[in-house]
Amino acid sequence: MKLYIAKSAGFCFGVKRAMDMALKAAKKEPKQLYTLGPLIHNPQAVEFLRGLGVKAKDRLENIPKGTVIFRSHGVSLGDLKKAKRKGLHIIDATCPIVKKAQFFATYLHRQGYAVLIVGEAYHPEVEAIKSYLDEGVVVDDARVVQKLGPWEKLGIIAQTTQSFNLFKEVVTASLERAREVRVFNTICHATMTRQKEALEIAKKVDGMIVVGGYNSGNTQRLVAICKEIQPQTHPIETAEEINPKWLEKCEKIGLTAGASTPSWIIKEVEEEIRRLKE
């Protein structure tokens, strides 16, 4: 058996940074330490943080005082103002690349462009970006664009972990609906590399394992990308979920993971695959 492990699997820069900031804060003052929503979209990592005293709360109303960590996805303008009003100590772990997407969305809006965000409408990153605009439209399907507009000036940005193919499709479709289209490619480099590598691996294996939170958008997009090439693609959160039957007939197995998947989980999955194929 040959196992192809993606070099780009696992924590990206923004997630790693947010985890480091949370760990540092937990070490310094673990009391009254909260994250607004799960710090990253990985239940195992969030559970690990909880063990260190970092509590995830979905709403600011549930954080009476102390320190709030804004996660890598960023925070909405409303929550930012609310946290300040409440006098909470703020640790802003928003990924700098997400900050850039927020900046470009705001810039386009101020320059008079209608703003299209290519992404999942209910993803916290997208919700946060949208909160900085008076209006903005989120699309996750290029076919929708035909029914929007027409616009004189249209600006397009993307959720940082979006599928590059979807992004291209939306831009192409929008050319029929706007005289001017101004595009900032805000998909982060790590995401694009991870998607490309996953695709390359999926092409040459008999079975593909993608590790990451079921609530992680970028992980689920990796699953979709691989599945198009290799129907035997299986999403899992932990090593125990591997069904030995999946691998029975596989000579070549591929392994990748989302941006919020801790390395220890990837390692466990790798070991489990090797054990099953011994």
Next chain:
Amino acid sequence: MKLYIAKSAGFCFGVKRAMDMALKAAKKEPKQLYTLGPLIHNPQAVEFLRGLGVKAKDRLENIPKGTVIFRSHGVSLGDLKKAKRKGLHIIDATCPIVKKAQFFATYLHRQGYAVLIVGEAYHPEVEAIKSYLDEGVVVDDARVVQKLGPWEKLGIIAQTTQSFNLFKEVVTASLERAREVRVFNTICHATMTRQKEALEIAKKVDGMIVVGGYNSGNTQRLVAICKEIQPQTHPIETAEEINPKWLEKCEKIGLTAGASTPSWIIKEVEEEIRRLKE
């Protein structure tokens, strides 16, 4: 036999305007009246103008004095300056839509964008647009884009009569090569309508006739678009060129024409088709 004639066939607004300006000038003062290059890309129409005294000259050096008409494709910055220096009387028949393309190219250039022009490098319209920029790259194949850049800021415009599909392909390809892509769709509405209608007609006929100058870029693009759908697509300049064999087995025939094809030629072609199928 059923004959489908494209409503959008023939003279576009810009060509009609240029012809009207030339005819008016010829009526007023036919002596020393020149066009810089053929007024439109249709030998028969140019011949007709010559009969009225309007002489086509390829270079300003061959126009000693008198009036020069700048054709619908526009004129290069160099020629504009030269004509002024020579003290020629100028009639500027540049299509207003082409002027807009020149404006957007210049605007992008001044705003610090690298400028990509989707078009034919040696078409007079493209040469004129390019002359207003210190640098600009012309592409007529999306695959070329992969080898260009990378750019921080890329601006894209198109030759006004370009294929919309090629334009979309170039924009899509450029998203891999630039952080920001700013696109002005300068393809004129009439061109887009003509291409769409030609495609619709080509889909339902057994044979397709496309009338227009062999030197007319937009006509040859219509041929290419129709040929992809209907291999029995025949480009002609005049009615005499129709080969009766083309139509022998055709029950449904389509007819369209480029933006520089005079209506009298289209009419002759229509009559010839009807005569052959009587």
